[in-house]
Amino acid sequence: MSAKNEIQPASVEVLGKGLKLPVIAAPMFLVSGPELVLACCHEGIIGTFPALNERSSDGFESWLEQIKSGLASAGRGTRNFGVNLIVHKSNPRLHADLDLCVKHEVPLVITSLGAVPDVVDAIHSYGGVVFHDVINLRHAQKAAGAGVDGLIAVGAGAGGHAGTMSPFALVNEIRQFFNGQVILSGCLSTGRDVATARMMGADYAYLGTRFINTRESRAVDDYQQMISRAAAADIVYTDKVSGVYANFLKASLQQTGMLDAPADPEKHKNIDFGEELQPPEDETNSAWRDIWSAGQGVGSIVDSPTVAALVEQLSDEYRAACEEHHKASGHFGQ
Numbered sequence: 001m002s003a004k005n006e007i008q009p010a011s012v013e014v015l016g017k018g019l020k021l022p023v024i025a026a027p028m029f030l031v032s033g034p035e036l037v038l039a040c041c042h043e044g045i046i047g048t049f050p051a052l053n054e055r056s057s058d059g060f061e062s063w064l065e066q067i068k069s070g071l072a073s074a075g076r077g078t079r080n081f082g083v084n085l086i087v088h089k090s091n092p093r094l095h096a097d098l099d100l101c102v103k104h105e106v107p108l109v110i111t112s113l114g115a116v117p118d119v120v121d122a123i124h125s126y127g128g129v130v131f132h133d134v135i136n137l138r139h140a141q142k143a144a145g146a147g148v149d150g151l152i153a154v155g156a157g158a159g160g161h162a163g164t165m166s167p168f169a170l171v172n173e174i175r176q177f178f179n180g181q182v183i184l185s186g187c188l189s190t191g192r193d194v195a196t197a198r199m200m201g202a203d204y205a206y207l208g209t210r211f212i213n214t215r216e217s218r219a220v221d222d223y224q225q226m227i228s229r230a231a232a233a234d235i236v237y238t239d240k241v242s243g244v245y246a247n248f249l250k251a252s253l254q255q256t257g258m259l260d261a262p263a264d265p266e267k268h269k270n271i272d273f274g275e276e277l278q279p280p281e282d283e284t285n286s287a288w289r290d291i292w293s294a295g296q297g298v299g300s301i302v303d304s305p306t307v308a309a310l311v312e313q314l315s316d317e318y319r320a321a322c323e324e325h326h327k328a329s330g331h332f333g334q
């Protein structure tokens with residue numbers, strides 16, 4: 001483990017100050033934009049978005065400016081928001097987007113795929129915090145060695161590029177060698193789930209799919225309605241769409257003809273995240289735009305509220321679960 005993880009930078013403490021709930025609304029390709037980020041931060045949880053949701057680095061910078069001025073004039077909530085960077089050689093914008101994160105002092109940078117000490121040092125140079133998402137222990141150890149401040153444990157059933165590990169196994173094994181922040185991801189949809197994540201030893205709960213179904217999300221109505229109707233059994237874990245395993249709504253695979261399409265071995269040879277994670281320009285079926293990703297937590301989602309109403313509900317559920325636990329804890333171990 002890197003010695004850097006022994007001492008937590010003060011900025012890690014600052015990140016959590018004044019939050020209403022220990023919740024990060026996870027970055028989602030084509031779903032999270034400035035409206036969602038601002039609504040989350042105004043309500044006292046951390047909003048995030050992938051840099052690649054804007055077509056160019058210039059567009060990305062204008063989103064950063066929009067978010068920063070929206071937060072400065074809000075007078076409530078948190079100013080701590082996050083940006084997701086894909087750290088992979090096939091992302092041609094990485095360096096330009098990283099420079100913009102440094103220029104605008106983005107409080108939280110979430111790195112995916114590669115955990116690189118140079119990227120971590122650049123974010124630390126202005127007091128920013130780096131969390132890195134992992135689906136297995138090998139990647140977690142590598143990221144810890146690169147000096148990240150937090151590890152996002154993406155468990156089985158998560159939306160997007162999920163893994164197959166039980167969240168209990170993943171969090172427990174990460175805790176054995178990592179003293180930094182642990183963030184739990186995968187199928188968390190309710191305030192009780194957030195409380196459970198904390199009970200498991202996570203510092204934050206990382207909710208993706210739950211925020212697809214909000215008024216401020218960029219997901220189209222049909223996508224949100226499909227989530228409202230779906231249960232865990234309606235989620236398919238497949239590498240057919242892009243060559244990398246991810247969870248998708250079965251009905252969207254069906255309606256695009258992808259469910260029964262033969263596997264394409266070429267997709268596995270040349271995985272190009274620069275290509276896959278580009279907002280689509282034409283009308284042909286496109287991964288993420290027409291083939292909709294969601295996690296197994298869909299079964300608890302039946303509505304598309306405003307972020308304000310959702311955070312209120314998560315907060316009530318969280319507090320009720322904590323109180324229930326507190327009362328019940330006296331019943332055992334006497």
Ligand SMILES: Cc1cc2nc3c(=O)[nH]c(=O)nc-3n(C[C@H](O)[C@H](O)[C@H](O)COP(=O)(O)O)c2cc1C
Nearest residue numbers: 026027028029050158159160186187207208209295
């Ligand atoms: C539609 C969709 C798009 C996603 N896009 C990204 C992305 O661009 N970058 C990223 O790091 N994670 C992405 N994720 C993963 C989420 O950040 C998060 O790990 C996941 O949604 C958590 O699981 P849950 O959806 O079950 O809550 C995406 C997830 C979904 C559902």
